[in-house]
Amino acid sequence: MAPPANRRSGFSRRAQYSTFLSYTAGAVAVVVGLVLLALSIVSPGAFASVRSAAADVTAPAGDAAAVSRSFGRHTVDSITGFFTSGREHARLKRELAEAKVRLVEAEATAAENRRLKKLLGLKGTGSAPVAFARLTRSTSASARRFAIVNAGRNDGLAKGMPVRSSDGLIGRILETGASSARVLLITDTESLVPVRRATDGVPAFAQGNGDGTIRIRLINLGINPLKNGDVMVSSGSGGLYRPGTPMAIVTKILRDGATARVLANPSDTDFVMVEHTWAPKETPPPASPKSGGR
Amino acid sequence: MPMLSRGGGPARRSINRAPSPLIALALPWLTIFLGSLLPGWVLIASAPVLPPVGFLLFLSWRQLRPGLLPIWSGLPLGLFDDLFSGQPFGAAVLLWSLAAIVLELVEARVPWRSFFTEWLVAIGLIVAYIVMGLALANLAGAGAHIGIILPQIVISILSYPLVGRLVAVVDRFRLTPFMAV
Numbered sequence: 001m002a003p004p005a006n007r008r009s010g011f012s013r014r015a016q017y018s019t020f021l022s023y024t025a026g027a028v029a030v031v032v033g034l035v036l037l038a039l040s041i042v043s044p045g046a047f048a049s050v051r052s053a054a055a056d057v058t059a060p061a062g063d064a065a066a067v068s069r070s071f072g073r074h075t076v077d078s079i080t081g082f083f084t085s086g087r088e089h090a091r092l093k094r095e096l097a098e099a100k101v102r103l104v105e106a107e108a109t110a111a112e113n114r115r116l117k118k119l120l121g122l123k124g125t126g127s128a129p130v131a132f133a134r135l136t137r138s139t140s141a142s143a144r145r146f147a148i149v150n151a152g153r154n155d156g157l158a159k160g161m162p163v164r165s166s167d168g169l170i171g172r173i174l175e176t177g178a179s180s181a182r183v184l185l186i187t188d189t190e191s192l193v194p195v196r197r198a199t200d201g202v203p204a205f206a207q208g209n210g211d212g213t214i215r216i217r218l219i220n221l222g223i224n225p226l227k228n229g230d231v232m233v234s235s236g237s238g239g240l241y242r243p244g245t246p247m248a249i250v251t252k253i254l255r256d257g258a259t260a261r262v263l264a265n266p267s268d269t270d271f272v273m274v275e276h277t278w279a280p281k282e283t284p285p286p287a288s289p290k291s292g293g294r
Numbered sequence: 295m296p297m298l299s300r301g302g303g304p305a306r307r308s309i310n311r312a313p314s315p316l317i318a319l320a321l322p323w324l325t326i327f328l329g330s331l332l333p334g335w336v337l338i339a340s341a342p343v344l345p346p347v348g349f350l351l352f353l354s355w356r357q358l359r360p361g362l363l364p365i366w367s368g369l370p371l372g373l374f375d376d377l378f379s380g381q382p383f384g385a386a387v388l389l390w391s392l393a394a395i396v397l398e399l400v401e402a403r404v405p406w407r408s409f410f411t412e413w414l415v416a417i418g419l420i421v422a423y424i425v426m427g428l429a430l431a432n433l434a435g436a437g438a439h440i441g442i443i444l445p446q447i448v449i450s451i452l453s454y455p456l457v458g459r460l461v462a463v464v465d466r467f468r469l470t471p472f473m474a475v
Contacts, residue, residue, distance in 0.1 A: 033384050140338070142431065143438045209439070
């Protein structure tokens with residue numbers, strides 16, 4: 001393609017000046033970018049209010065996107081379900097029969113649990129969720145893993161509240177706007193969640209890798225007790241995440257820990273639940289099974 | 295029935311007509327704003343998998359119509375992208391402005407262009423943009439490994455010609471003469 005002819009300034013002083021000015025303006029834009037970047041690196045929360053306001057403004061479009069995403073997913077599920085329904089139906093019948101027996105057992109365990117807790121004088125740790133919301137948007141073109149939920153300060157959300165779906169932990173609230181909030185997903189590299197193995201309470205930290213997997217780092221080094229298929233749940237240390245929230249399943253053993261897959265894939269969830277920050281109001285008794293083996 | 299007669303060719307229909315100056319000026323900016331918003335809406339991703347559509351549109355517009363977007367356009371467009379991208383605030387302002395200056399210099403040095411030279415220049419800028427975006431995010435507190443952006447780089451490079459086609463379609467619409475003069 002031939003170069004556009006009108007781009008040469010030639011001998012015209014006016015054209016030369018305007019070329020010079022446009023380059024100067026470009027350099028000024030670079031300097032402004034550097035200053036903004038330095039500010040946001042020095043104090044990461046500096047632009048939180050601007051970002052939240054922008055998220056509030058685009059919330060309706062995000063809601064529509066969330067609805068259409070979930071519609072598309074359900075349509076695909078319905079079509080694939082049409083082909084596998086017979087097999088699925090038989091399998092579900094079998095599992096239902098099994099689950100009914102398990103349910104009766106679980107009810108008995110729950111009753112016993114209540115009785116023992118009353119005996120110990122422990123308060124129930126369950127509390128009502130703060131809000132139910134949709135994940136409307138995420139930063140899918142960035143190396144950071146953030147998402148936006150369509151509930152904000154007006155719904156009682158505050159910084160640090162854990163966010164979970166029915167499958168497990170999703171993340172925690174980072175910035176709140178009036179009607180939307182930014183969530184730090186557990187797969188982000190800055191997210192650090194104290195966890196324990198669901199079966200015996202081996203303590204560890206779970207840090208995001210940034211690519212959808214989670215790095216489990218054991219606290220007690222030595223022989224690595226983890227095995228493939230172990231489920232890690234949040235331990236509640238630090239008082240942020242409610243203990244016992246399912247989080248990740250171990251897929252690959254490493255020397256000092258493991259790589260794990262998250263249980264609650266944020267792209268598969270329709271609604272998420274925002275919970276209160278779990279901070280024990282009183283010091284638990286020393287032998288409490290809820291203290292996560294720490 | 296003049297509305298239903300399709301006999302006149304493009305020349306007949308465009309006679310005494312001019313493109314709307316508002317649309318001709320605003321459409322590139324609007325498409326780039328929309329492109330900055332789009333990847334977030336498509337899916338709730340667990341890894342950086344979608345191309346930075348806003349940046350690809352920005353490059354495409356500047357390559358298709360050099361001089362239509364001024365060199366400083368990286369400032370307002372990047373500010374908007376920073377609001378939604380999740381990168382540390384200011385990263386897009388810096389990188390988009392640098393990209394605009396580099397493109398301007400390349401165009402002054404290599405005025406004769408073809409599809410492959412333009413794609414090659416764009417590939418260089420896209421790879422630099424994504425790698426530097428990761429570096430800036432890591433500087434601001436993340437600790438991500440460089441391996442996580444490789445899929446995004448490949449997807450961005452391959453989708454760039456498609457973005458270019460889209461920009462060409464929008465450009466045709468932008469210059470459609472439909473206002474009576």
